[in-house]
Amino acid sequence: MEAQDAIKVENVSKVYRLAGNSQSLKQKVLECLRRRTQPRMLKAIDDVSFTVKRGETLGIIGANGAGKSTLLSLLTKTIFPSEGVIETHGQVSSLLELGAGFHPDLSGRENVFLYGAIMGIPRQRMMQRFDAIVEFAGLKDFIDQPVKHYSSGMYVRLGFAVAVEVDPDILLIDEVLAVGDAAFHKKCIDKMREFRRQGKTMLIISHDLQTIQRISDRILFLDRGRMMGLGAPKTMIGEYEGLTRRRNTEIYQREWGTGEVMITCVVFHGGDGVERDTFGWGGDLFATVHYQAKHVIDAPVFGFSVSDNEGRVVHGSNTQVAGLVIPWIDGEGAVVLRLRELPMAAGLFLFSFSVHSADHRVNYHRLDNCFPVTITCSKNFEGYAYMPSEWSVLE
C-alpha cells in the first residue's frame, strides 16, 4: 500500500450461501445424509479491485443489488471478504444506515457517546464535540429523549452528525442523502464539501446521480457484484444510465423462429464503418446483419423495425418492400441496412431484425427489440420523430 492511498481493495469477492437451506440442525443432518449438491451461492461482490487516494471522494453507483452496500460493509469491516484483501489507512467512520448502531431505548445523548465509544474515541473528546453534534443535528430540545421516539428525519440527522463530528480520516456514507428534508440535504452536502477541503477520504453511495456527480472525484460503477467501470463521474453516470435503459427494455425482447437461418450478429456503425450504438439526429445509420443459413433458402426477406423504449413501433420495413431481390442464400453472409437522415427524437430506440420467407409464412429467425440504440438530438419538437414543418400566416 502506497503512502497516499487511503483504501486499497484487491481482488475482493464476497460469496453468500443463499438462505432456504440448512437453518436448523435437523436440516443440516438431513443434508449431510442426502449428500446434497452444492448449495446455491450468490456472489455479492465479484473480483473488485480499486484504490482510493487520500483526500479523494469516490462515488459508488449501481442498480439495487449491485453490491454497493456490501462493499461498504466490507470496508467498515462488519463483514469480511471471501477472497481478496482490503486495506484501510486511518480511522473509518461509516453511515451504513440512518443512525446505525443506535439503541432505541437510550436517549440521543447516550447514543452519541455509545457511537463515540464504538469508534474508540475518548469520552473527553466526545464531550468537546457534543455541542457541535447537537447543533448540527438540530436536536437541542430532544437530545435527552429516547431515540425510539425520534422521527426518521431526526434519527438520520443525529446519525450523520455523529459520524461526521467524530472527525474520521475516512467517511463511508450509504444513501444518506435520500432521507432528510431539503435543508438537511444542503447541510450534508456542505459538510461533505468541508470534508473534502480538509483532505479527508470519502466513499458515497447514492442514487441521486446529480449530487453524486457534483461531489465525487471519481465514480465506481458496480453491476451485479462486478466492476463495470471506475473513472470520471460524467462518463460513469452516462454508462450507468445507458445500462439502466437497456435493462428496462429487456422485457420487450423476444427471439423466435425456425432457425433455418440465424441472425448471428448485428453491427451498428456510421458511414465511417466505426462500430457504435449512439447516433445523432439527421445522421446516417448502418446496420450490418450477419446471418448463417443451414441449407439453401430461396428468396429470403430481411426485415427490420424500430420501436421506442416502451415497445411501440416507430417504423418498419423489409428488403421486399425496398425492392431488393435476394435470389437465395446458403451458409454465412451479411446484408447491410442504411437509414438516411435519422428523424427520431432523442432517446433510446429498440431495433428488431428478422429473416423470413417471401410469402411471410415461415419466420426463420426474429430478434424483436433486441438492439438498443441511443439517439441524440438537439432539435426541439414533440414526439418520436421529426417532420419538417413550416408555418405561415394566411393573408
Added chain:
Amino acid sequence: MWRWRELLWILVCRNLKIRYKGSSLGFFWSLLSPVLLILIYAIFATILRFNEGRPHYLQFLVIGIAVWQFLAMCLNDSLYAVMGNVNLVKKTAFPRIILPLAMVCANVINFLLTWCVLLLYLLLVGMPMQYLYLLPVVLLVQATLCFGMALILSSSNVFLRDTEHMLGIGTLAWFFLSPIFYPVEMQLQFLPSKAAWLAFLNPMTGIAWCYRRLLMSSAMPDLQGVPVACLTTSLTVCLVVLVIGLFTFQHTQTKFGDVL
C-alpha cells in the same frame, strides 16, 4: 483492548439500564430480589420442615441459590449478547468480544448487589465469615466460568438457534447435578474417596463449596476428604471452558455479519 474500556463501560451501563427499563423501582430490584429470595426460601423451608436436623440449611440454601442464579442469568443473557445487538454487529466495527464481556460484567455488578444483601443477612444470623476476604477470588473464578460459557453460547446461538432450546434443558440438568440445594457429600457418597474429584469436574461443585466454606466454615461441619486436587479440578475446568470459549468466539465472529 484497553482502548475499548469506554465502550465496555457504556455497554455495561446500557445492559443494566435496559434490564430495569420501565419498572418504577428500577435499580432497587437488584437489592429487593435477594431479600424476597431469602424470605420465600425461609417460608418454604419452614413449612416443609427441610431445615429440621440440618443446621443452617436456610443459609446454605440461600447462598447456593444466589450463586446459581448468577450463573443461570449469565447463561440466559448470553443467548442475546450478540443476537440482541444485531444493529451494532451489522453496522459498526468493534471487537465483538466486548458484547459478552459487557453482559457478564453487568451480571457481576448485579451479583455484587445481591451479595450486599446476602452478607448483611448472614451477618445478622451470626455466620462466622472468617474468610470473607477470599470471596472476590471465588467470584472471579465463577465469573471466568460465566464468561467462558457466554462466549460459547452467544456465538453458537448466532448460527444455531436451537441453542436457546437446548440451554433451557441443559441448565436444569446442570442445576440438579450441582450441589445447590443438597450438600456435596450427597454426591461424594456415591463415589469412592479416591474418585471424589470426579464430582468436581462440574465446576459449580467446587465454586458452591468454596462460597459456603468461606462464609459458613465453623458453623458447617468440615467437608472431609476434599483435597486441594478437587478444587484444582474445578478451577481447571473453568479455565478450559474459557479457552474453548475464546477459541470458538474468535473463529466464528467474522461470520456474525453474514448470518445476522
